[in-house]
Structure formats: structure tokens, C-alpha cells
Amino acid sequence: MARGLTLEDILKERLHRCQSHTALNPLYMNDAERAKLESALGHNLSSAEQAIAQVTTALMLQVGDVGVELRPQLTARLATRVFRGETWEQVIRREVIQGLEAFCGMR
Numbered sequence: 241m242a243r244g245l246t247l248e249d250i251l252k253e254r255l256h257r258c259q260s261h262t263a264l265n266p267l268y269m270n271d272a273e274r275a276k277l278e279s280a281l282g283h284n285l286s287s288a289e290q291a292i293a294q295v296t297t298a299l300m301l302q303v304g305d306v307g308v309e310l311r312p313q314l315t316a317r318l319a320t321r322v323f324r325g326e327t328w329e330q331v332i333r334r335e336v337i338q339g340l341e342a343f344c345g346m347r
Contacts, residue, residue, distance in 0.1 A: 303336060 245253075260288045261268045267288075271275070278285050299315060310318075322331050341347045 300333065301336075 246255055249310050274285060277291065281291075283290075283294050285291045285294065299310050299312065301310055318331065319328070338347065
């Protein structure tokens with residue numbers, strides 16, 4: 241229990257913070273689950289809005305002025321192809337360039 245607060249005060253504050261949580265299928269995470277999500281995204285999360293923004297960013301690929309949304313299944317498969325000594329960024333950069341060169345008949 242927080243120092244100086246009664247159980248009633250804690251419950252009152254919690255109920256006040258959660259009064260707008262009215263979803264039919266809400267997502268609740270414990271600290272361990274939140275830590276896994278933060279680790280996967282590489283960012284600390286303090287709100288649902290921040291989590292949505294980070295997931296959206298993680299699923300977007302920007303090439304010049306063109307934004308491409310990647311399906312979660314594709315990002316998961318790509319992650320399995322980042323081998324030792326490479327970074328996600330290096331793999332994406334290499335594969336995008338090779339794919340565009342192949343499309344243009346340069347490979």
C-alpha cells in the first residue's frame with residue numbers, strides 16, 4: 241500500500257482513473273506482460289495511446305516519401321532473418337534495395 245494512503249483512498253483513485261474503461265473486450269496487462277511489450281518495441285510505455293503509437297510505428301516502413309505498412313506476419317518472418325552481426329535496419333535496407341533493383345531489371 242502506498243505510504244500515507246488508506247485502502248479506501250487507493251481504491252477511490254483507481255476507480256477514478258478507470259471510469260472511462262468501458263470496452264467490451266478490454267486489454268489489461270500485468271507488469272511482466274507490459275515489460276515484454278516494451279522490450280519488443282524498444283520503448284517504455286505509460287499509456288494505451290503510447291502503446292498504439294509505438295506498435296503503429298513498428299509496423300511502418302518509410303522509403304523516401306513513401307510509407308508502407310507491413311503486416312505483423314511479415315515483420316515476424318523478417319525478424320527471424322536478422323542474423324548475428326546484422327541489425328533489423330541493415331536487413332531491411334539491403335532487402336528493399338535488392339528488391340527494387342530486381343524489379344527494375346538491375347539484378
